[in-house]
Amino acid sequence: MLSKHFVPRMALAIGLAVGTSGWSHAQDVTPAAVGLNEIFPDESPDGIKFGDLDSVASEVEEVSPEWAAWVNELDPLLQNLYLNRGETLEAQQAAVDALASKVAVLGVALADPAYHRVHPVLTDLRQELAIRVSLADAILGFVSGELPATPETRSILKNLVSNIDQYLLSPRVDLEQGIRADLTAIEQAGGHGVVTVVRNHLLNTNMRVVITEGLLNRLFAEERHEKGGIRDKILQACVYGYQCTNSTLHMDLQPCDDAAVIELQAQGTIYSRTTGYTKQAKVASIGNHSFKARKPVRFDGEEYQTHARAMVTAYPNVKTVDAVTKFTRVPILGKIADNIAYNEAVKQTPQVNSITAGKIIHRVGNQMDREAGQQFAEATEELQNERYAPLRKYGMYPEYSHVSSTDLDMGIVSRLMTDVEVGGSEFPPYLAVPTNGAAAQIHESLLSNGFDGIGLAGQTMTATEVRNLLQDRFSEILGRDVKLEGPEEGKDTGEQFVFAEQKPVWFQFRDGRVIMKVFASLITNEGTEIPQRLITVALEPTLEGDNITLTRKSIRAENPDPLQQETRIQAAGRNARIVKAFTDQLPETRTESALVDVEADEESIQMRITSLTAAGGWLTITLE
Known part of the structure; x- marks a missing residue:
């Protein structure tokens, strides 16, 4: 069967053949x-x-x-x-x-x-x-x-x-x-x-973080045991007594495409013992109440929103256990009067339960709204001032981010990239997230683009100055002290590295390795300048028990500028010289703990990195 383009294309071909037949042999x-x-x-x-x-x-x-x-x-x-x-x-x-x-x-x-x-x-x-x-x-x-x-x-x-x-x-x-x-x-x-x-x-996008509902509950679920007095007025009675409240709070993620919706779910029991006083009688009661409360909190990546009111359901259960009147001590009449008072109190139980339910709903709802509003406002302020501010300061804050949630986990994807840079690729198809843990996928472009904000571009620095700069920047960005291991004794020679004017450091994640590429020249202690080289350092991370070992597998150098004239002997000598300078400064192995302390309120839990994979441009880390 002829395609729909066959006839017009054939006509065009014939027309071209006729139109050019007069000069086809001329050229x-x-x-x-x-x-x-x-x-x-x-x-x-x-x-x-x-x-x-x-x-x-x-x-x-x-x-x-x-x-x-x-x-x-x-x-x-x-x-x-x-x-x-x-x-x-x-x-x-x-x-x-x-x-x-x-x-x-x-x-x-x-x-x-x-x-x-x-x-x-x-x-x-x-x-x-x-x-x-x-x-x-x-x-x-x-x-x-x-x-x-x-x-x-x-x-x-x-x-x-x-x-x-x-x-x-x-x-x-x-x-x-x-x-x-x-x-x-x-x-x-x-x-x-x-x-x-x-x-x-x-x-x-060049970063994805997945946090499971199980981890949220490990971090933030809580139990409360509260005691307090009761002083109230119900119907015509002045009521006094005490109550004990036992409650639990946990997080329940809700499906949402444009934010992470975390539903705070509380449930608890209230035990009370009270005495109600009227002019006619004194009535003793006990209460075994229960309640459930839910409050949705939205997180859009920038702030926690707690505008929606808490929804509370109460299940009151008031039981009258005794009643006494001013006739209690009078023979025969006292018992009759007490029974009348008791029965009258029992008749009012449905009304008392209704009033009690309203008070529980009001108290629990207000408390949940107040505490959630205050705590999440503080969390937003901490997020902006302590986490995001250093990223913005050094040009590491993502220009795009998207937050969503399912009923199992919440995910954050982001992209750090300017309009003249390259970003991430499609995420690897498989990501195994531990049930009570988290996972992060970091694309090589995130580190390459973000590292540019560290401040190495165009700088002339010794290895010690570079190390101090990195320690200061990482400590400020991460909010904790970061120490980088220095060279062996006597190998910090004071030679100066001259970094390229634009993006001197790049990263690649390939074949289980973290590959760092550095564009820099070297000024030796003798004053000789080694022209700019591209130095490629291959590091292999391995996870062994509670430690991560980073092994230096290779360092090589090459001339990145094809227009730079040099003989093969010159190139070999220059490459070897700058490779030695890097080798002296980078330890052959470096060991870090695979245990991570994650803060939650005033406490912290310890998590362990369970997998670490560098492949396809992505570094994938799981924690449990």
């Missing part, structure tokens, strides 16, 4: 590139080359030979997208669709805890594949539309693909700015699908 016309040709490179980028895939297959083979075979199937499919790319739109789309099905399988596997042992390596692989496949699909849709992309737009698309490939390998400021500029031009040209893909994979 050669280079045919326009088709689809992804001259936009996508002819070679798979780093991260999904054959050698990379072979390493992945070897890594997963011990755990799952089936997955190793599955990974090996990827290379010929990738070749159909790069090296052996077809010359027709249909062939290119078929190659993209085949890879898209592979990415979908990865998503299913990563959402299945049964494959948790291979999750880190598959997460890395999925991150490399997903953005390229989605981008190829979007570009195909754009360039083959009814308004084909102009040569200028195709050139911009090629530049975008190149910038993204380079950025994923080793991020730099100029690559960030290039991606942003390319996106603006592509959006103006109508490539909205391409822009959406890049936003999902490179301009997305």
